[in-house]
Amino acid sequence: MPSSIDLPVDPPARLLMGPGPVNADPRVLRALSTPLVGQYDPAMTGYMTETMALYREVFATSNEATVLVDGTSRAGIEAAIVSLVRPGQRVLVPVFGRFGHLLAEIALRAQADVHTIEVPWGQVFTPAAIEEAIVRVKPHLLAIVQGDTSTTMNQPLDELGAICERHGVLLYTDATASLGGNAFEMDAWGLDAATAGLQKCLSGPSGSAPISLSERAVEVIRSRTRIEAGIREESDEDTGEPIASNYFDLGMILDYWGPRRLNHHTEATSMLYAARECARVIVAEGRQAVIDRHARAGAAMLAGVQGLGLTVFGDVAHKMNNVVAVEIPAGVDGDGARGAMLRDFGIEIGTSFGPLHGRVWRIGTMGVNARFDTVLTTLAALEQVLRRAGVRVPAGGGVDAAYESWG
Numbered sequence: 546m547p548s549s550i551d552l553p554v555d556p557p558a559r560l561l562m563g564p565g566p567v568n569a570d571p572r573v574l575r576a577l578s579t580p581l582v583g584q585y586d587p588a589m590t591g592y593m594t595e596t597m598a599l600y601r602e603v604f605a606t607s608n609e610a611t612v613l614v615d616g617t618s619r620a621g622i623e624a625a626i627v628s629l630v631r632p633g634q635r636v637l638v639p640v641f642g643r644f645g646h647l648l649a650e651i652a653l654r655a656q657a658d659v660h661t662i663e664v665p666w667g668q669v670f671t672p673a674a675i676e677e678a679i680v681r682v683k684p685h686l687l688a689i690v691q692g693d694t695s696t697t698m699n700q701p702l703d704e705l706g707a708i709c710e711r712h713g714v715l716l717y718t719d720a721t722a723s724l725g726g727n728a729f730e731m732d733a734w735g736l737d738a739a740t741a742g743l744q745k746c747l748s749g750p751s752g753s754a755p756i757s758l759s760e761r762a763v764e765v766i767r768s769r770t771r772i773e774a775g776i777r778e779e780s781d782e783d784t785g786e787p788i789a790s791n792y793f794d795l796g797m798i799l800d801y802w803g804p805r806r807l808n809h810h811t812e813a814t815s816m817l818y819a820a821r822e823c824a825r826v827i828v829a830e831g832r833q834a835v836i837d838r839h840a841r842a843g844a845a846m847l848a849g850v851q852g853l854g855l856t857v858f859g860d861v862a863h864k865m866n867n868v869v870a871v872e873i874p875a876g877v878d879g880d881g882a883r884g885a886m887l888r889d890f891g892i893e894i895g896t897s898f899g900p901l902h903g904r905v906w907r908i909g910t911m912g913v914n915a916r917f918d919t920v921l922t923t924l925a926a927l928e929q930v931l932r933r934a935g936v937r938v939p940a941g942g943g944v945d946a947a948y949e950s951w952g
């Protein structure tokens with residue numbers, strides 16, 4: 546009998562309907578299994594240039610500085626913050642969920658003078674509340690999450706660029722969970738920096754963080770240029786205090802992706818293939834069509850859980866398209882029900898963090914799973930799990946409501 550360590554990985558079939566990660570698009574999985582080439586092979590540098598162009602479309606930007614940071618989404622966040630902020634500079638973080646706290650934590654470790662404002666989980670900020678805090682704090686950087694999966698809220702960003710411009714503030718957003726599935730307009734909204742990940746609406750594995758930087762952001766980064774000994778030329782000059790992280794120094798990363806191709810890390814080749822394919826798949830379907838598909842699937846899931854008699858958490862008008870939080874009915878063991886979904890139906894739905902733990906499940910419809918059939922399958926399974934847990938659910942109520950919503 547071979548022990549399992551002698552066998553290759555053979556993961557069970559799963560339908561990942563949680564807040565991410567979700568199933569990777571089969572085209573992305575195929576890209577991941579294609580052969581490696583060398584770091585400076587013209588094929589590789591060609592893929593890098595193409596990836597920059599593809600992500601400009603995904604972010605809706607003409608920013609030349611649109612590249613990948615190797616690592617999960619958090620790597621992109623760290624790179625943005627440590628490169629844009631000098632120790633002691635003020636950073637304002639409006640917190641409306643777990644990932645706002647993460648931005649504040651990362652800014653603190655970058656030795657920024659961090660100021661936060663908060664709304665209760667399940668709500669978003671008004672532009673006026675953010676402007677009032679900007680006037681009071683006078684930050685160098687406003688760092689704000691767009692879609693916070695911990696609460697499912699989607700913070701409107703469209704007015705923040707003009708506000709930041711009025712007050713001379715840089716604007717950075719973490720769009721990890723929202724990009725691809727919700728409206729996002731890097732240039733039209735006046736964003737200076739945005740970061741993302743692959744494992745949500747982009748339908749890839751986690752491990753690569755697309756990032757885009759405005760000219761203004763690049764100027765700030767270039768005011769602390771450093772070129773490592775061993776690759777620098779005589780004409781190269783360092784400026785300002787070095788960025789505290791070598792790996793996340795966006796100036797060095799841009800020099801690697803730019804025409805000089807200055808050696809930095811060894812680009813994670815397979816993840817680059819995956820990231821390129823994620824963006825290519827979105828661009829092929831059409832950026833707006835993908836967002837519309839997420840809106841339609843999200844609306845059907847919302848209608849479906851309401852059709853099952855469940856209560857939706859938070860301000861539904863500001864809910865992300867790609868995830869819904871539903872209150873766990875009284876008397877139901879939330880983790881037990883999630884376990885039954887996985888064990889009996891092969892469907893993963895999400896638990897929650899902090900104050901919402903044990904109170905809500907989070908159900909996603911994102912990436913390749915933002916489809917009608919996945920919505921119906923999940924609702925049909927959830928109905929059975931609830932019924933077996935003793936909840937009186939309207940028979941077929943979820944599926945019927947989803948059919949009606951889908952049209």
Ligand SMILES: Cc1ncc(COP(=O)(O)O)c(C=O)c1O
Nearest residue numbers: 617618619644692694721722742
């Ligand atoms: C809004 C947001 N930011 C950041 C992260 C962290 O991403 P990662 O786990 O890829 O580092 C997540 C992950 O769920 C997220 O939803």
